[in-house]
Amino acid sequence: MLPFRTNCPRPTPLHKLLHTRLLAPMIAGGLILLGNMPARADYKSGYLAYQAGNYHAALQEWQDVANSDPRAAYAMGLIYYRGNLGRTDYDSAAKWFGIAARANHANALYYMGLLSLNGWGVPYDQFKATDFFKRSLDADPDNADAAFLLAQQYMHGRGAMQNYVDAAHYYLKAAQLGLPAGQYMIGAMYERGWGVNRNLAEAYYWLRLSALNPITTPPGTELDADPGKAVALLEQKLRPEEIRRVENRLGTRIN
Numbered sequence: 001m002l003p004f005r006t007n008c009p010r011p012t013p014l015h016k017l018l019h020t021r022l023l024a025p026m027i028a029g030g031l032i033l034l035g036n037m038p039a040r041a042d043y044k045s046g047y048l049a050y051q052a053g054n055y056h057a058a059l060q061e062w063q064d065v066a067n068s069d070p071r072a073a074y075a076m077g078l079i080y081y082r083g084n085l086g087r088t089d090y091d092s093a094a095k096w097f098g099i100a101a102r103a104n105h106a107n108a109l110y111y112m113g114l115l116s117l118n119g120w121g122v123p124y125d126q127f128k129a130t131d132f133f134k135r136s137l138d139a140d141p142d143n144a145d146a147a148f149l150l151a152q153q154y155m156h157g158r159g160a161m162q163n164y165v166d167a168a169h170y171y172l173k174a175a176q177l178g179l180p181a182g183q184y185m186i187g188a189m190y191e192r193g194w195g196v197n198r199n200l201a202e203a204y205y206w207l208r209l210s211a212l213n214p215i216t217t218p219p220g221t222e223l224d225a226d227p228g229k230a231v232a233l234l235e236q237k238l239r240p241e242e243i244r245r246v247e248n249r250l251g252t253r254i255n
Contacts, residue, residue, distance in 0.1 A: 043072050050075065055084040066096060070103035077108060090121030101132070106140035109133075113149065117220040126159030144177035145218040151185065152221055168195030175206055181217050183210035184225045191234065204234045205246045212253060 046061030059079060062072035077096035080089040094115050100108030113132030116125045133150040137143055151170035154163045168189045174182025187206035190199045211227035235243060 043069055046072060046075065050079075055079050066099060070100040070105040070108065073097075073103075074100035074105050074108045077111065081111060090115060092121075094121030104135070104139055106136050106143065109136035109139060110143060110146050113146070114219050117149070126153070128159070129153070130159035142177060144174045144179040144182060147171075147174040147177065148179055148182050148185075149218055149221060151182070155185075164189070164195030166195070175209070180210045180213045180215045181223050181225070183207070184215055184223070184227055184230075187227075187230065191230075200234060200237055201242045201246060204231065204238060204243070205249060207231050207234065208246060208250060209253070
């Protein structure tokens with residue numbers, strides 16, 4: 001049986017929580033568009049200032065429209081969250097993320113979940129974190145990090161009743177969206193038969209996938225994972241033809 005351990009320290013250092021993989025698409029999508037909402041002149045001016053690194057000017061432009069334009073509110077929250085003005089300000093980040101979240105802005109909901117998970121700028125509240133992650137995933141089904149963190153909540157019974165079936169469901173969703181941490185965890189679930197029918201070949205497939213890229217986790221979560229060791233252990237339990245079928249399934253990704 002392959003070893004794994006997850007836990008949830010609070011909080012993690014800022015440099016670990018600002019993952020380029022997560023923040024880059026959020027800036028591209030969250031700062032530019034929200035559905036088909038037409039852009040406002042002040043918002044565009046703020047975005048141009050942001051792109052130029054003039055964060056004070058961006059805030060000034062967005063301040064005027066943030067209460068009516070959730071894109072501007074989210075963008076302001078992101079500036080404070082990232083410490084673009086020289087220091088991280090979680091209180092201000094929570095204020096503006098909260099305004100955007102009330103308009104169902106998917107990324108703002110996700111960040112409110114992170115803040116609640118770690119007690120940054122808002123009271124530490126696992127139940128609110130779970131709720132925010134659910135709402136974020138409903139608003140943006142392609143948010144792999146929200147799916148992974150929601151799985152963690154069910155896996156450990158934080159802010160939700162412990163439920164391996166729901167944990168496996170969300171780990172699988174994160175895995176299918178390409179998150180190595182989700183791939184590792186759903187592999188572990190298949191290996192143990194937790195929340196899913198035990199299937200060593202399926203476990204081997206997901207663990208092989210997880211080994212192709214570095215395993216990183218969203219803020220507030222750590223994962224002690226050794227996919228190479230897990231793969232080696234499973235290979236001892238599988239028939240050669242089962243391994244070949246998995247390799248065929250992986251195709252060009254393993255070359």
